[in-house]
Amino acid sequence: GAVVSQHPSWVICKSGTSVKIECRSLDFQATTMFWYRQFPKQSLMLMATSNEGSKATYEQGVEKDKFLINHASLTLSTLTVTSAHPEDSSFYICSAQGQGAWNEQFFGPGTRLTVL
Amino acid sequence: LAKTTQPISMDSYEGQEVNITCSHNNIATNDYITWYQQFPSQGPRFIIQGYKTKVTNEVASLFIPADRKSSTLSLPRVSLSDTAVYYCLLMDTGRRALTFGSGTRLQVQP
Numbered sequence: 001g002a003v004v005s006q007h008p009s010w011v012i013c014k015s016g017t018s019v020k021i022e023c024r025s026l027d028f029q030a031t032t033m034f035w036y037r038q039f040p041k042q043s044l045m046l047m048a049t050s051n052e053g054s055k056a057t058y059e060q061g062v063e064k065d066k067f068l069i070n071h072a073s074l075t076l077s078t079l080t081v082t083s084a085h086p087e088d089s090s091f092y093i094c095s096a097q098g099q100g101a102w103n104e105q106f107f108g109p110g111t112r113l114t115v116l
Numbered sequence: 117l118a119k120t121t122q123p124i125s126m127d128s129y130e131g132q133e134v135n136i137t138c139s140h141n142n143i144a145t146n147d148y149i150t151w152y153q154q155f156p157s158q159g160p161r162f163i164i165q166g167y168k169t170k171v172t173n174e175v176a177s178l179f180i181p182a183d184r185k186s187s188t189l190s191l192p193r194v195s196l197s198d199t200a201v202y203y204c205l206l207m208d209t210g211r212r213a214l215t216f217g218s219g220t221r222l223q224v225q226p
Contacts, residue, residue, distance in 0.1 A: 044214075112157060
């Protein structure tokens with residue numbers, strides 16, 4: 001099946017710094033990618049929809065200036081957490097949608113962010 | 117968006133069959149019922165999908181009654197490695213994100 005990778009798999013940073021997370025579709029092109037956040041013992045919550053070549057669409061309550069999303073190519077979307085704070089510590093997961101008619105989504109392995 | 121309701125948790129023992137039921141009373145005509153599995157600190161993994169009646173693959177079976185207002189994921193002879201969270205979702209052909217409910221946390225004991 002289709003493979004989605006994320007890098008890094010985990011990151012620890014100091015409060016106030018910025019962190020970039022990459023999401024790549026390895027063997028298919030993805031015009032649409034999604035970014036989710038998951039806190040411990042909770043479900044996945046959609047943060048934003050990333051469309052290649054256009055601005056991302058953010059969910060209500062998600063600060064677009066804090067969580068910068070760039071989808072510069074059909075295989076890469078990046079999420080940058082700017083001026084990270086401890087409350088941003090979470091598990092960030094991306095998914096990529098294939099180009100077939102079917103709404104099949106493939107998830108990355110996730111990135112564990114810890115802000116000290 | 118149509119919502120789904122699942123039990124929060126279930127316990128089982130190795131070798132048993134586990135059935136997880138999901139309610140989706142407001143399912144739309146274009147919705148397919150899809151189940152994902154998630155292990156701790158990993159992304160969700162697709163298990164099975166169906167529209168009506170019964171679907172079976174090498175991992176699980178999915179039973180969907182005629183009214184489609186519920187569905188049951190059946191895991192035959194579970195093992196310890198099946199301990200995970202199982203999510204029931206409704207998917208259509210639209211290019212939208214998935215809406216995850218609370219999921220069912222399955223704990224398999226030896």
